[in-house]
Amino acid sequence: MDNTPAPPDDLEYRNGPGTRVTYRARQRRTDHTVWLRLALHLPAFLLSSAVVLAVALALDSLLGVPVWLPVALWAASGGLAFHRPTEVLLARHVLHLHRPVPTELTRLAPVWREVTARAGVDGSRYELWVEDSDELNALAAAGHIVAVTRRALRDLPTSRLAAVLAHELGHHTSGHSWSGMLGWWYAMPGRLVWRGLARMKPRMIRTARGASGMALCVLTVLTCYLAFTTLKATYGLPLLLFVLPYLTAAVGRRAELRADVHAARLGFGRPLARSLHERLTEQSAAPGLAARLLSHHPDHRTRLHHLQRYL
Template sequence: MPDSPVSPDDLEYRHVSGTRVIYRARQRRTDHTVWLGLALHLPAFLLSLSLVLAVALAFNAWLGVPVWLPTALWTASGVLAFHRPTEALLARHVLHLHRPLPAELTTLAPVWREVTARAGVDGSRYELWIEDSDDLNALAAAGHIVAVTRRALQDLPTSQLAAVLAHELGHHTSGHSWSGLLGWWYTVPGRLVWRALALVKPRLVRIARGASITAWGLLLVLVAYLTVITAKATYGLPLLLPALPYLTAAVGRRAELRADAHAAGLGFAPVLARLLEQSIAEEDSHPDPARGTGRFPAASRLLSHHPDHRTRLHHLRKYL
């Protein structure tokens, strides 16, 4: 089959049909960011487990349901992260994605086949999705979801689209996607309780305003006593809880850099670097008024799970 004309932007990328592809024997692995991320989710998991146990005890008291049954079902429910129909529901109703239209699939599928062929990965194991968004973005989720935004599919040259997909494939092959989903799933009970507290917050504030100074003093003494007792019993581990969001964000940023390294290892470093340079130039020419604002902008940056474009570009230099 003769090669089709290629624009200068696509010189780093050629899709050649009929090429023999050799798959790697081990197509997935888990790097250190996976285990660090799961370890940092452990306190939230234990909190959620205690909430599930409380619900199980209530069901046991009211309906006679064995305590172990709902607890075991919730603990085992994490396997749904790799269940294809459940992933489809997650993609549609949580991530708000949709299947590619025929014209979109005509553009996306050949690029995905080229990227996965370079990586020695069976691309048919993954599901391609589209996000209706004006951002230049893509995402990898669960065990098999790979999505790009409509704008990325329409505006990015083929080479840059391939580099973005290679980055997302790196999240899958390194285990970032499934571990992130498990961390999210097992903290759902805790987040539901937090949302419930947010709903009753106005009422709690009104009650607190009407409390006397004596009541406030007794409450503070009780909280301080419980804090000291808990810290002694757990060797001070709860004191690390305020640092968990920052540590989790740092691990997330490291995972993004690892995914960039995966794309660079497949030969997409120059294309990805050019894409990052374009993003930096766009940010400089059209600054976001909300960026860097707030009471503690440095803390906001530390809580970001994505490194800024300049940091990513700096780490890509060694592959150029």
């Protein structure tokens, strides 16, 4: 383990059986990135609400199902995102994770116990998973999922593995994971409709190519008129949709930096910085400006710069 002492707080720990660990009264909190992320998911939530309402109206007219029932069920379904059996299905079938085998758990569990002990967090509240990947990576998802890749578990020294886990724990204790999960969950109906329209796009293009020039001209004028009318009625707010991906990525980068700070305050700043420095030297070329602006992770130089004050 890294020899850097834990910051002075209400935490006492010794790595071993019979250890006395003081848990913090508040296991989780929320920072400003949580509320910003939820606010940026609002357009997707409104689109999904419109889709659900349309389905509810169709069910009412066809089967006599009350309109409020599908809407209420969908609104309450967000709680499933933190339901343990639902999280297991998410981990296995969406994130493609697996439970640690005994040899993996022998390495992972003691490191996780030490990280959570330093943080004053009950580590048994979380589920440890492993991703079959040859990348050095880890993730925190939903309300209780913490996963590392097979390569990270195999190749990282213990102190660096602890730093990675402390980073992911920071996402959970700061609320980044549950807010991202809620945004993803409630945007699902709108996302499904968008994918359906994307699949119809080639057919629409073929139909447009077969249409006459006059029909295309009329369709273009009608589309422009509807777009202008919509923008005028909404004071140009739909134009913000083009900026949302950049704003969402910026909030994601900020959340990553705050998770780095969480790991550093637990005493894992130096091993985390060493890992970032190695990945920086292995990087073949710096990404372009557009790629950096759309990335939810800050570049390694930026992360190292923000870690300096904690080293």
